[in-house]
Amino acid sequence: MQGIVFDKVSKQYKNAAAPAVNQVSFTVDPGSLVVLLGPSGCGKTTLLKMVNRLFEPSEGTIYLDGVNIRDMEVTALRRQIGYVIQQVGLFPHMTVAENIALIPSLLKWEKPRIQSRVDELLTLIHLDPLEYRDRYPAQLSGGQQQRVGLARALAGDPNVLLMDEPFGAIDAITRASLQQEVMQLQNQLQKTVLFVTHDVEEALLLADKIAILKEGALVQYDTPWNLLTNPADEFVRELINADDRIRQLTVLKAKDVMIKPSHHEQVLKKVQQRTDLRQVLSLLLSSPNAVVAVTDSSGKVVGEISLQQLVLE
Amino acid sequence: MFTNLINTFVLAWQYTLSHADEFILALREHLFLVTISMIVGILVCVPLGIWTARSKRIATAALNTVNTLRVIPSLAILFLLIPYLGLSSTSALIALIVLALPPILINTDAAFRGISPAILEAARGMGMKPQQILFQIEFPLAAPVILTGIRIAAVEVIASATLAAFVGSGGLGIYITRGFALYDYSILFVGAVPVALLTLFSEGIISGAQKLIQYPQ
Ligand SMILES: Nc1ncnc2c1ncn2[C@@H]1O[C@H](COP(=O)(O)OP(=O)(O)OP(=O)(O)O)[C@@H](O)[C@H]1O
Ligand SMILES: [Mg+2]
Numbered sequence A: 001m002q003g004i005v006f007d008k009v010s011k012q013y014k015n016a017a018a019p020a021v022n023q024v025s026f027t028v029d030p031g032s033l034v035v036l037l038g039p040s041g042c043g044k045t046t047l048l049k050m051v052n053r054l055f056e057p058s059e060g061t062i063y064l065d066g067v068n069i070r071d072m073e074v075t076a077l078r079r080q081i082g083y084v085i086q087q088v089g090l091f092p093h094m095t096v097a098e099n100i101a102l103i104p105s106l107l108k109w110e111k112p113r114i115q116s117r118v119d120e121l122l123t124l125i126h127l128d129p130l131e132y133r134d135r136y137p138a139q140l141s142g143g144q145q146q147r148v149g150l151a152r153a154l155a156g157d158p159n160v161l162l163m164d165e166p167f168g169a170i171d172a173i174t175r176a177s178l179q180q181e182v183m184q185l186q187n188q189l190q191k192t193v194l195f196v197t198h199d200v201e202e203a204l205l206l207a208d209k210i211a212i213l214k215e216g217a218l219v220q221y222d223t224p225w226n227l228l229t230n231p232a233d234e235f236v237r238e239l240i241n242a243d244d245r246i247r248q249l250t251v252l253k254a255k256d257v258m259i260k261p262s263h264h265e266q267v268l269k270k271v272q273q274r275t276d277l278r279q280v281l282s283l284l285l286s287s288p289n290a291v292v293a294v295t296d297s298s299g300k301v302v303g304e305i306s307l308q309q310l311v312l313e
Numbered sequence B: 001m002f003t004n005l006i007n008t009f010v011l012a013w014q015y016t017l018s019h020a021d022e023f024i025l026a027l028r029e030h031l032f033l034v035t036i037s038m039i040v041g042i043l044v045c046v047p048l049g050i051w052t053a054r055s056k057r058i059a060t061a062a063l064n065t066v067n068t069l070r071v072i073p074s075l076a077i078l079f080l081l082i083p084y085l086g087l088s089s090t091s092a093l094i095a096l097i098v099l100a101l102p103p104i105l106i107n108t109d110a111a112f113r114g115i116s117p118a119i120l121e122a123a124r125g126m127g128m129k130p131q132q133i134l135f136q137i138e139f140p141l142a143a144p145v146i147l148t149g150i151r152i153a154a155v156e157v158i159a160s161a162t163l164a165a166f167v168g169s170g171g172l173g174i175y176i177t178r179g180f181a182l183y184d185y186s187i188l189f190v191g192a193v194p195v196a197l198l199t200l201f202s203e204g205i206i207s208g209a210q211k212l213i214q215y216p217q
Helices: A044-051 A074-079 A096-106 A111-124 A142-154 A172-189 A200-206 A224-229 A234-239 A245-251 A277-286 B002-018 B020-054 B056-071 B074-085 B089-113 B117-125 B130-167 B173-182 B185-213
Strands: A004-011 A021-028 A033-037 A059-064 A081-085 A160-164 A192-197 A209-214 A217-222 A269-272 A291-295 A301-306
Touching (some): A081 B117, A245 A277, B020 B173
Parallel strands (some): A081 A160
Antiparallel strands (some): A004 A021
């Protein structure tokens, strides 16, 4: 068992009438980004915090790479899981560099290694190390703070990343650029990510798979494409607004619908795996043979899409 | 009026010079009383304040106690203690410690309570141990407010240490009581001026320390 496995996990808070999380079972494949989606109070945060043991389940078991997380020392477990929250929680008395260096120094890395890691991460999140290394959190914009929060979570090179509405408090334009960055990072780093949001667009945009929660129970766990085309019930259909086709195209990605490449012409227009289907459609409509090739990050053709793939049966 | 004041200062200075040995002893006694009661106040109230900040019930009990202590005048405490401890510096120290407790405790409690839960959650979530969180996160964040409490306590203690003279444990207060007894303002100044200077000095040191640890807000 690899990745994160939830096995009949429940959480009953004291003095609460109903459990906040109720018999939830699903598997997060290693290297994939899974979004927990659902209305406010449905148990997303509770479920997430049970993974780094800020909460303990009342029932059920969570496995990380096959190991029951209860059998791991709690601080050791947390140090291999990056954690990003909406309020960011940067330490205001530490510089950006000190914030990012915290986990590596807890892990007792050598000084030079920590320093180069800090610069590497700042570059990765598009903040110039020379300019930002020695700033304090109060001297950053909200979006920059959240970037640093992300860098801090990545600092110890964890395999797993937990993100609880990381962009919830950020304006729409900055949020869009941060979402793009998360997608780029995910292409590059392939972490196992659990991402909480109640923003449907964000979920459809980022997720490899989405777990939809309602009153603590898992209603459907599937790819964005399958959720849109086969919602399990009315609740899911309405939640993700499954009937709006144009909207679907803006959030679904090439890799969701591509088929095996069969055309070998080099003249095909090319799109990335994570290009959204609206751009794909636009290209298709302007391509003479109405086929585009899909490439991976190295430029290798891994699939193709024609108009047919955009039409629902 | 103004020349009178200058005259009094000059007389006070001359008195100090002619009683140099006595003055230095009084100053040392004063500093001893202040230092000991501040150290005890800090050692008791900082840990206590950290504890009360984590528990509402304990906080209410402890803060009510010190607030009650606070309304009893130091002089009254001093006289209440005399039957038990006699005319001793222990009586004076206890009265001063009682004075030092409330501001330090109240500020420590408020400082720790005021730390954003998101910061603490981030610290726990990234795998810091409780002790690491206390010393690397909570203390540095609470320090400015705790220092303010210490400053308030220091000012009160430095001024009130003059009361030690009433129970015969010396300090700069001896010149104040003597000045009153002899109805001589210049002698009173020999005690009062150094007390004022000590107060300013301690305020300066502590605000300097606060500036040193200040981070951009
Ligand atoms: N510490 C707690 N003690 C008691 N009940 C709690 C606690 N935390 C959450 N709950 C309750 O558990 C339920 C699920 O809360 P949770 O925070 O997991 O929801 P959420 O899906 O993250 O909501 P949101 O989108 O608003 O953040 C809610 O009914 C909430 O009131
Ligand atoms: Mg939540």
